[in-house]
Amino acid sequence: MSEQWSEWLDFDRAHVEQVPEAAGAYTMHASMKMMHIGSSDNIRKSLIELLADPCANKAKRFHYMLTQSHAAVREQLLKDYVDKHQGKMPGCMEK
Numbered sequence: 001m002s003e004q005w006s007e008w009l010d011f012d013r014a015h016v017e018q019v020p021e022a023a024g025a026y027t028m029h030a031s032m033k034m035m036h037i038g039s040s041d042n043i044r045k046s047l048i049e050l051l052a053d054p055c056a057n058k059a060k061r062f063h064y065m066l067t068q069s070h071a072a073v074r075e076q077l078l079k080d081y082v083d084k085h086q087g088k089m090p091g092c093m094e095k
Helices: 043-051 070-084
Strands: 024-030 033-040 061-066
Touching: 024 043, 024 070, 033 043, 033 070, 043 061
Parallel strands: none
Antiparallel strands: 024 033, 024 061
16 A cells, blocks of 8 residues: 555545545645544445535545544544644534
């Protein structure tokens, strides 16, 4: 696995269906505002499910990293985001 981020892709079914069915982490944004930070054993499946999510489907772009340590990558990305944004979670992850 490369453990490098893909280029930013449009968040639509055509691009999501080209994502490998593999473990990895991903981030999604709209107008450069982070919407979601996630990870999964099957990132294609998770991204397809997010296409139907009322908040996440507003994202315009996404990128991903193939990695078996996806949970640790996600946790570090979330920690960095929360630290940088005064304790706030990404838009579609707020409770």
